[in-house]
Amino acid sequence: MNETNLSYWEYKTWLSNIDFTIIGSGIVGLSCALRLRTKFPKAKILILERGMLPNGASTKNAGFACFGSLSEILDDLNSHTEAEVLRLIQKRYQGLQLLRQHLGDQIIDYVQYGGYELFTTHDKILYEDCLSKIEQINSLLKPIFKSDVFCSKENIFNFNNIQPKYILNQFEGQINTGQMMEALLQKAQNSNIKILNNCTVTNFEDNNTAVEIKTDQFTFSTHKLLIATNGFASQLGIKQVKPARAQVLITHPIENLHIKGAFHLDKGYYYFRNIDNRILFGGGRNLDFKTEETTNLGQTQLIQQKLEEILHEVILPDTKFEIDRRWSGIMGVGDQKKSIIKPLSKHVFCGVRQGGMGVAIGSLVGTELADLL
Template sequence: MIALPNDDRSCGWYDVLTTAAPSKKMSGEQNADFVVIGAGFAGLAAARRLAERQPNARIVLVDAQRIAEGASGRNSGFVIDLPHKFALEHPDPAHKQKLLSLNRSAISQLQQLVDDYQIDCQWSAVGKYQGAVGARGQAHLDHFEALMKDLGEPFRVVEQTELAKVLGTNYYSRAIFTPGTYLMQPAALVRGLGNNLPENVDVFEQTPIRKIQQQGQKWLLHADDGTLKTPKVLLATSIFTREFGYLKNRLLPVMTFASWTRPLSDAELERYQGELNWGLTPADHAGTTLRMTADRRILIRNTYKHVPKYAASVNDQTRQWVQGEHYKALRARYPDFADIPLTHTWGGVYAISRNFTNFFGQLENGVYASACDNGVGAAWGTVSGGLLADLAIQADSQALQDIQYVTGMPSLNPPEPFLGLGVKFRIGLAKWQSRSEL
């Protein structure tokens, strides 16, 4: 029995999009040269690359939801070039440089697609701030500065007075600005990518795959109203990869939550006195992510939860509690906006591993996967999806060798109930330790 994504219908990014065209669902007995499961950043990139490299092949891209309803359309709208904070501490300099090169390749690919298809998604090269509130955050920021110097990447220290002119609040004591991050509206970008795939890609939405079984040299995929037969399956399913029997005890499903306001009025914008269209991530990774969007919305993201049943682990009561936490963070930063409502609160599920290792490669004959983005999905999904397609058709490249160099096998998790108890304790401890940065 496959546990499926369970959309909470509360994602602000998706809710403000125009109504999508009716979905096309799969039915009957069908054949394809390649099937890609999952239409997020990784699946879209894989399907595009396969179609471009194999123009006479039939590629099927299938998703249990509508495109942009899943995790790729639910992030905070950052496409980050720098390796994740934990990856920056990797002892191998080549590892870090290869990650940086891969991430920048993804940004370049997305930039080209946004330009080519004129995707209206607030795409902007504005960099990002990494901000500290108190002494704990400042210590993390000092460590980040040392890592940046070691990496040889450009950055700029922004002190409180200058920072307040950008953020419209003096809540943060200091930040480090790095120029390579792009901001975007994730649901708009994902839908735009899905609407502009090559002609030899057939897209089936709202078509959950319930079962995969081997049939001779091919794989038979069972949906509700039909079957798909193919020699090669690419799993771009992140945490849901384990539902098909792969990496079952190696991936941890974690949900992080965001809320945003309605757009600020002209009068509120004048009171705000900051800039539009910026993003700030916390120096302390368990702190609060903050954004002012190009369309005048304040977005708050914090609060993490272990979700063994994915979105089904979260109910309305939990979401209301999370929204209350976000109200506290909003009012602490912008006390003059205490009366502005948070119109949407949503969560997104992603996969992490205990050894902070991404999986990329062949699982068995004809089955390939990119799984476990460890919370940096937009760039990683884009580059890993395209390279997974190259791996499936044996198209070697330096980039393919690089991604194989920096990936590996996520470590095994302890059995339940120890896993759940341990994750809950670690999340609770991180929140308590980072309370001054929330």
């Protein structure tokens, strides 16, 4: 659809008198649009999405309803103050509650099997450090959870080549990512929020009275622009956010699969879970950070081989399995874990940098982005 090919009807119905335009139809973009609809019932709200489906990480993640493993929290305490870490975890937990309230546990298939952190045989020092700090972190998190979050547990799932105990986080759960996004899209549609897919924003300009938006298909004007593109934020000039690709695979169904839960391995750089009698397994960007700093949704042999190797040697050592599907998603990361929710100019605002915690904080970031107006 080039500029000259837009009919009067197309332009008038979809692209004229727009109050709010949101770039990105992921968790943040949709949550933002729904919040705007509550605040401004009569507003004309448009979402632009580059993909056929939400194209960053919202439909491509592992569906972890998590807020940080013990080793990750300890690592964050090296670069953030206790108050900052507490605030991060509180926002993630709040965001998860918000998501569950918005859509309902049944619709998103929320189950709380707990989250387990596994430590490899090489990780003895980290393992012992984590075990020794369980009480300290539990008391730090008491104000949020009102009870102990972490405890140690024997290797009940018979994983191989790992330290004898896991660290269990009883508050961690998992969701069905597809059902969650379908429900959010349905809600947006029912709230008269227009979504145009396969439409990439190439440029925008705040001219003080409105924002002119240029896409690969047309140019139009909007009163306010809200950017919710997370991993793709740097393409729109938000340089504090770097893309981080996460590669994932899933097995064919496995008979009598006894593994249940959300699992973190090797400081959270690997993660796996059960879904439909399959193992969904992702991670490995620590093998080659530079290559994985990309918005290209491909896979690499290096990481895919490593994922299969860990499946064979650690997760399913005595079980035959076959890989059904492989994919990747793009996260948005930066020097700080805190999301960037701020005005960029008089009429342009952004809610980006979820740091791999989009499922947890996406709903909250979207809400806070809308509340900037």
